[in-house]
Amino acid sequence: MNLLVVEDERTIANQLKQLLEKERYRCDVSYTYHDATKLIDEKRYDLILLDWNLPDGDGLTLLSLLRKEGIATPVLMLSANTEIDDRVKVLDAGGDDYLCKPYSNIELLARIRALLRRETPQKNTILTCAGLKLDTSSREVSVDGKPIKLSLSEFDLLEILLQNKNIVLTRYQLNEHLSQDYNSLKFSNIVDVHIKNLRKKIGLDDCITTVRGVGYSIKD
Incomplete structure (x- = not known):
């Protein structure tokens, strides 16, 4: 997959490039409007x-220029602007998603995967593992066909684990996905609490694997 990062802060742009290349995306970087149009x-x-x-x-x-020219490439807008009106402007201009700064890397990667899935014939809102099924669209979860009720945080945690099947996510990464309180991330045990509750509700042996000293994973 070929990705383009358009970001004028060189440190941020280069960090994004390193992150994306680590995830095995091919990535170009542009620091200006003019250079971005040339690359596109x-x-x-x-x-x-x-x-x-x-x-x-x-x-x-x-973004508006791209859409007027008929370029339908998915666009994820990154901005420090948190106003609802700004998000609406992006969507009205043809943007596909909007992520406020500061954002967690794990959420950014999840948004990227979601947008890329839209462009493939295999687009699917259903995530599964053994008898577990999670529908990202309806936000429904079932085990062996039986619905189970999860809290918002439990659902978000299970969703991110299923989106990263066979990948070990650290407690910090998972906590970062759930919380915007960055000062307390290092010391919080909220992920462990949610994992314990998820295991009880799901009831599938070894569905969520603990990697001692690191974090958690769901495997095929």
């Missing part, structure tokens, strides 16, 4: 991560 003219991208504020223009204008 020259290459085909599967996804564009677009910062709102650029030194020689703005991401919203670039």
